[in-house]
Amino acid sequence: MATPSVVETMRERLYRRDPVFSFEFFPPRDAKGGEALNNALVELSPLNPAFVSVTCGAAGSTRDLTRDLVCSLQDRYRFGVMAHITANGYSRSGLADLVKDYHARGIRNFLALRGDPPRDDPGWTPGPDQAGHAADVVKMVRDLFSDVSIGVAGYPETHPEAASAExxxxFLREKVEAGADFVVTQMVFDNAGYFAFEHRARKSGVRAPILPGIMPVTRSGQIERFEGMCKIEVPKTLRAAVRGREDPGRVREIGIAYAAAQCADLLRRGAPGIHFFTLNQSRACHAVFAALQAMGW
Ligand SMILES: Cc1cc2nc3c(=O)[nH]c(=O)nc-3n(C[C@H](O)[C@H](O)[C@H](O)COP(=O)(O)OP(=O)(O)OC[C@H]3O[C@@H](n4cnc5c(N)ncnc54)[C@H](O)[C@@H]3O)c2cc1C
Known part of the structure; x- marks a missing residue:
């Protein structure tokens, strides 16, 4: 195997303290999806993100697709690639093998997750040979390699299964103490909620940078879907602005304007960067990025 190229890790990148921009993609399952992803990469890669990340479908359902996409992006681009890895869907040894394989290919950034339960088993509990929580995954990766950056998920509106916000x-602090370098949040629409979460996290001893996750709204039905799926609340102003609008172009314009203003405010008030959930589409994220550049970011 050729010696893999190793790029700057997120830990090194965040230390530089200028804003970190990243794009999240998912592995397409068919040719049409592949074309959409390719188009998005062509549009977004010249923006030179600090890293791109690749999701892993619920319960490891895209395990081979995720691995192939992570490796092909690593070979194709200069920016860092972050592989999402999940406890759910893998045995401990299977997950360790995956991480070792990624490492041998030059991947140095991981988002360590418990993972979503399988669609047909919402009450999933880990088997005896599986990691039970994301902290176990962080510890496993950190015990294997000291030269990687590890991110973990954070929930400004609290994870839906959590017994309490406290x-x-x-458990977020436990993930960081196990060796995580940074936190990426669930999608945020309300900056006050992000900063309140950051404040509470700092008070409870979480020192790692917390990157807000941003999803520009591009279709009117998305808001209900995000709220239902992720148990988050979308501010009334945004909800009212897109409710009942028939014109998809107008909805996209509103979503872009909202996200651009939101990102500028987050950065101005000290957020370490922005993680964009692209849904493998480029137009909205590109427009938000262009607006941020025009504002000097
Ligand atoms: C940026 C981002 C990217 C994501 N990417 C993916 C992806 O690619 N694939 C995917 O399947 N899912 C993904 N998810 C979703 C995530 O996997 C789910 O939200 C999942 O339900 C929880 O994962 P976690 O890593 O946050 O789990 P954990 O941190 O383990 O937390 C899960 C729940 O258990 C509780 N908990 C944690 N530790 C303990 C403990 N020791 N004892 C008792 N309770 C505990 C927490 O409070 C929480 O309620 C992503 C989420 C985010 C925010």
């Missing part, structure tokens, strides 16, 4: 923060 316990959720305690």
């Amino acid at each position: 316990s959720d923060l305690r």
Whole structure:
């Protein structure tokens, strides 16, 4: 195997303290999806993000697709690639093998997750040979390699299964103490909620940078779907602005304007960067990025 190229890790990148921009993609399952992803990469890669990340479908359902996409992006681009890895869907040894394989290919950034339960088993509990929580995954990766950056998920509106906001923060701290370098949040639409979460996280001892996750709204039905799926609340102003609008172009314009203003405010008030959930589409994220550049970011 040729010696893999190793690029700057997120830990090194965040240390530089200028804003970190990243794009999240998912592995397409068919040719049409592949074309959409390719188009998005062609549009977004010249923006030179600090890293791009690749999701892993619920319960490892895209395990081979994720691995192939992570490796092909690593070979194709200069920016860092972050592989999402999940406890759910893998045995401990299977997950360790995956991480070792990624490492041998030059991947140095991981988002360590418990993972979503399988669609047909919402009450999933880990098997005896599986990691039970994301902190176990962080520890496993950190025990294997000291030269990688590890991110973990954070929930400004509290994870839906958490017993309380306090316990959720305690477990976030556990993930960081196990070796995580940074936190990427669930999608945020309300900056006050992000900063309140950051404040509470700092008070409970979480020192790692917390990157807000941003998803520009591009279709009117998305808001209900995000709220239902992720148990988050979208501010009334945005909800009212897109409700009942038939014109998709107008909805996209509103979503872009909202996200651009939101990102500028986040950065101005000290957020370490922006993680964009692209849904493998480029137009909205590109427009938000261009607006931020025009504002001097
Ligand atoms: C940026 C981002 C990217 C994501 N990418 C993916 C992806 O690619 N694939 C995917 O399947 N899912 C993904 N998810 C979703 C995530 O996997 C789910 O939200 C999942 O339900 C929880 O994962 P976690 O890593 O946050 O789990 P954990 O941190 O383990 O937390 C899960 C729940 O358990 C609780 N908990 C944690 N530790 C303990 C403990 N020791 N004892 C008792 N309770 C505990 C927490 O409070 C929380 O309620 C992503 C989420 C985010 C925010």
